[in-house]
Amino acid sequence: MLALIEQVKGRFQGDPSFEYNLSEINAEAAARLIESGKEPVIKEEARLIATIEQIDRAVGIVPRGAFVKTPLGPVHENRHFEGLSLVEAKKLSSYFHFTEPVNLKNKTLLEKADLDPSTDFLDSLEHDIPRGSWSIQLEKGGTVVVLRSLLWLGLTFYHVPTTKQFGYVYFGTGEKNLDLPFML
Amino acid sequence: MDTLRDEHLIPPTFEAAEKCKALFVKEGGEEEHEEVEEEMGQPSLPNVMETAFYFEQAGIGLNKDESYYIFLALKNLINLHPIQTCRFWGKILGLEMNYIIAEVQLREGEEEEEIEEEGEGSIAEGEKELGEGEEEEEQKEKEAEPPKSTYKPPPEIPREANGTGTNKYVYFVCNEPGKPWMKLPPVTPAQIVCARKIKKFFTGRLDAPVVTFPPFPGNEANYLRAQIARISAGTHVSPTGFYQFAEEDEEEEGADTYEENPEFEPPPVVEMVESLTMWAHHVKGILNQGRCSWINPSQKSEENEEEDEEEEEEEGEEQQEERGPPLLTVISEDEDIPAWTAQASTNLIPQYSIAILQSNRWPGAYAFASGRKFENIYFGWGHKYSSESHTPALPLPAQTEFPTGPEITETVDPTVEEEMAFKVAQEEALAEAEEEEDEEGEDD
Numbered sequence: 001m002l003a004l005i006e007q008v009k010g011r012f013q014g015d016p017s018f019e020y021n022l023s024e025i026n027a028e029a030a031a032r033l034i035e036s037g038k039e040p041v042i043k044e045e046a047r048l049i050a051t052i053e054q055i056d057r058a059v060g061i062v063p064r065g066a067f068v069k070t071p072l073g074p075v076h077e078n079r080h081f082e083g084l085s086l087v088e089a090k091k092l093s094s095y096f097h098f099t100e101p102v103n104l105k106n107k108t109l110l111e112k113a114d115l116d117p118s119t120d121f122l123d124s125l126e127h128d129i130p131r132g133s134w135s136i137q138l139e140k141g142g143t144v145v146v147l148r149s150l151l152w153l154g155l156t157f158y159h160v161p162t163t164k165q166f167g168y169v170y171f172g173t174g175e176k177n178l179d180l181p182f183m184l
Numbered sequence: 185m186d187t188l189r190d191e192h193l194i195p196p197t198f199e200a201a202e203k204c205k206a207l208f209v210k211e212g213g214e215e216e217h218e219e220v221e222e223e224m225g226q227p228s229l230p231n232v233m234e235t236a237f238y239f240e241q242a243g244i245g246l247n248k249d250e251s252y253y254i255f256l257a258l259k260n261l262i263n264l265h266p267i268q269t270c271r272f273w274g275k276i277l278g279l280e281m282n283y284i285i286a287e288v289q290l291r292e293g294e295e296e297e298e299i300e301e302e303g304e305g306s307i308a309e310g311e312k313e314l315g316e317g318e319e320e321e322e323q324k325e326k327e328a329e330p331p332k333s334t335y336k337p338p339p340e341i342p343r344e345a346n347g348t349g350t351n352k353y354v355y356f357v358c359n360e361p362g363k364p365w366m367k368l369p370p371v372t373p374a375q376i377v378c379a380r381k382i383k384k385f386f387t388g389r390l391d392a393p394v395v396t397f398p399p400f401p402g403n404e405a406n407y408l409r410a411q412i413a414r415i416s417a418g419t420h421v422s423p424t425g426f427y428q429f430a431e432e433d434e435e436e437e438g439a440d441t442y443e444e445n446p447e448f449e450p451p452p453v454v455e456m457v458e459s460l461t462m463w464a465h466h467v468k469g470i471l472n473q474g475r476c477s478w479i480n481p482s483q484k485s486e487e488n489e490e491e492d493e494e495e496e497e498e499e500g501e502e503q504q505e506e507r508g509p510p511l512l513t514v515i516s517e518d519e520d521i522p523a524w525t526a527q528a529s530t531n532l533i534p535q536y537s538i539a540i541l542q543s544n545r546w547p548g549a550y551a552f553a554s555g556r557k558f559e560n561i562y563f564g565w566g567h568k569y570s571s572e573s574h575t576p577a578l579p580l581p582a583q584t585e586f587p588t589g590p591e592i593t594e595t596v597d598p599t600v601e602e603e604m605a606f607k608v609a610q611e612e613a614l615a616e617a618e619e620e621e622d623e624e625g626e627d628d
Contacts, residue, residue, distance in 0.1 A: 010571050011521055011544070086196070135279045135385075140249070141200030148277065150385065153565060173547060179574040183385045183567075 005042055005050040012174050016045040051174045057099045059149040061125065061157050063166050064094045069121045078119075081164055089145045089161040092134060096122035103127055132184050150184075153177050204362040207256040229259055230271050235559045238552050241529040242540040244563065246275065253361035258286055261356060261365050266291040273355065273416075274548075274562030276408070281359040281388025285412060285562075288354050341473060343372040349468060349476030350376065350413045357408065359388060366390055368409040373474025374401050379410035383567055383574045398577055411566045413470065418568075419549035420467040420560045421541065423450060427466050450555045456539035457526045463541065463551070521571070545569055 008020050022040040034040055068078045088094045101123045107115075125134055125147075135148045149155040154172020159165065177183075232255040239245040246254070254272060262270055265288070273287040344351050350373075356365040382396040390405040400407055428445040456462045468476035521544050528537045529552075538554035548564020586592070598606070 132279070135277075137281065138196070140197075141204070142196035150279075173569075179383055182574055182576055183383050 002050050002053070005047050006054065008042060008047055009175075012048065013044060016043070016048065018044040020044070020047065048174075054176075055152050055155060055170055058097075059152050059155045059168075060098045061095045061147065061168060062098045062122075063159055064088075064096060064124075065119050066166065067098075067122075068118045070118075075121075083162045083164055083166075084159065086142065086161050089159060090136065090138070092136060093124045093126045095125045095147065095157070097125070098122065130181050130184060133180060150180055151177055200362075204253065207253060207260065207362055228269055229262055232258065232272050234557075235272065235561070238538055238554060238557070238559065239550065239561060241538055242527075242550065242552060244540075244550050244561070246563075250361070254284060257284070257358065257361035257365070261286060261288070264365070265356075268292070272561070273412070274564075276386060276411075276562070276564065276566045278386035278388035283357045283359065283386065283388070283408065284361060286356045286365070287416075288356055289352075290354055341373040341475065341479060343370060344475055344477065346370060350417070350470060350474075352467075353416075355409060355412055357390070366405075368405055368412070371406070371409045371413045372401070375406050375410040376413060376470060376474040377472075379407060379414065381577050382407075386566060396576075397579065408566070414568070415546050415549060415562055415566070417465075417467050417470045417476070419543045419546050419551070419562070420465065421463045421551050422466045422558055422560075423448075423456065423553050424462050424464045425449075426556075426558065427464075448556070450553070453528055453534070453537050453539045453554070456553055457528045460524060460526065463524075463553075 004022075019041040020043075022042055031040075063081075063084050065084070066078055066081050067075050069075050084094050099122075101121065103123045104112075104121070128134065133150045135150060137146050137148075138144070139146050143160060145159050145161060147157040147159075149157075152170070152172065155168060155170045157166070157168035232251055233248075236245050236248070236251040245251070258270060258272060261267065267288050268291045269289045271287045273285040276283045276285065346354070351370045354370075355368045357368060358365045378396075378398055378400050381398055382394075382400060384394060384396060384407065386404060386408060390403070390408070392404040394400040394402070394404055394407045425445055425448050428443065451462055470476055471478055473479070523543065523545050525542045525544060527540055527542075528534075529540055530537045538552050541551040541553075543549035543551075545568060546562070546564070547569050548566075549560070549562045551560045552558065
């Protein structure tokens with residue numbers, strides 16, 4: 001279902017009950033839906049939910065050390081997290097995607113030996129494809145580090161180094177920037 | 185050095201604060217300054233904080249600190265350069281650093297002319313020459329020099345003079361308030377035409393090269409200037425009737441200047457939001473040629489050139505200056521999205537709400553109107569929105585090198601049988617010739 005909704009292109013209308021005609025997008029799926037007795041439409045609220053999920057999964061990031069993994073498996077917020085240092089805050093490798101890791105197994109054994117299993121259990125931003133799809137800037141004289149995603153234009157992540165404050169927010173049109181490789 | 189004390193590290197915050205401190209210092213010698221200004225007419229420092237307040241009602245803008253820094257930086261800019269009017273144009277984000285842009289009109293008579301001009305503008309025009317190839321003529325000279333190319337690049341379209349069309353305003357940029365303001369060079373039509381075909385992120389360094397196909401004639405400063413020109417032409421709007429033509433007759437040339445209409449009565453906010461006829465562009469649109477006013481490239485006797493000229497002529501006539509009469513409603517919806525989204529800032533308190541316009545063609549361009557006040561601003565990455573993905577221009581087809589003819593066409597080498605047959609035939613002919621000679625010899 002998510003894959004189907006991802007094919008809907010164009011801007012959002014602003015009306016959650018707006019219906020996208022599925023037959024224009026994918027005739028097969030529309031046919032299947034008609035057979036099962038439902039209408040071949042996608043509502044905008046479904047598209048909205050799918051887009052939020054996509055954004056969170058693709059570019060939702062957290063600084064290293066903000067979350068810890070207990071030996072039993074569950075992940076907790078780290079109450080002793082004091083923030084990244086200024087030097088670390090400028091590096092892409094100190095930020096992780098907050099989703100199921102994909103690249104961890106592909107690392108060489110030497111790299112895996114350096115990992116700390118309580119804090120380094122997520123994918124870092126360094127190996128994101130395409131390279132350079134994150135813009136990292138220091139604002140306000142170096143007190144705030146701001147990361148902006150170029151894949152989902154409008155996703156902004158902020159962190160105040162040496163403090164516990166971080167977060168990300170999305171203001172944008174809700175469309176993936178597929179032209180990214182041409183723009184870098 | 186071994187010491188037991190830690191070295192005192194100066195945090196970067198401190199250094200940045202030192203730079204910003206210069207903004208907060210009131211310049212000495214202000215008295216002389218004021219006298220001079222009164223004679224020449226005071227340059228208008230825009231009230232950035234007021235604009236920021238109105239845009240904040242729509243959820244757009246920078247934080248108060250940054251707005252104030254920009255305010256002070258603009259004040260510095262006015263003190264440094266001979267400026268007549270100044271406006272905060274907006275902020276364009278970049279990969280490493282951002283750009284803060286000020287739109288400025290220099291005082292008449294004090295404009296500095298740029299001596300160093302383009303140089304590579306003809307490369308972008310090469311796309312029109314698809315039919316032509318390089319014609320090499322065989323020149324039989326004594327020293328057999330390589331043949332010279334008869335390729336003539338198409339005539340370069342001249343850029344508009346400072347103060348008119350796309351170069352009506354001068355733009356100054358800086359990376360952060362507190363850093364020195366850099367003046368952007370005037371924009372040429374070739375740069376605008378090329379900027380329409382490429383889509384690149386800005387890095388934040390003005391001297392960075394822009395590596396694209398078709399090759400962009402200039403570096404990042406020129407690309408930034410071209411995008412600013414496109415955004416201004418596409419999204420600078422004002423309430424209809426605020427500006428009027430200086431003269432009654434709408435000549436094509438005279439219509440460049442407009443003035444504020446003293447009898448303008450601001451329509452209520454509800455009307456401004458409901459219909460787009462209440463808004464009008466006050467910047468000339470850019471033609472396909474890359475200029476605001478169409479110019480006839482110098483005539484040539486080749487057919488290709490004439491066809492291009494005819495096409496451009498038609499376009500120039502259709503796209504007349506878009507001003508005065510409300511043309512927002514006339515803008516064709518070529519991407520099946522409306523070009524603007526209008527809303528009031530609040531429905532709950534109608535007496536203090538303002539009308540907000542968001543552009544859909546250039547995401548990040550906003551305009552507000554409240555009574556007699558209105559303003560345009562841009563916060564974004566500097567790219568146009570298109571519902572289809574960006575397709576880069578394909579490389580040109582390979583050019584023909586040399587006209588093929590029988591004298592240079594390769595012939596197939598004779599096969600072995602053919603060679604043997606030829607050899608046999610030759611020997612026979614030789615034998616016959618010898619017999620004849622012998623006979624003649626015998627006769628004598």
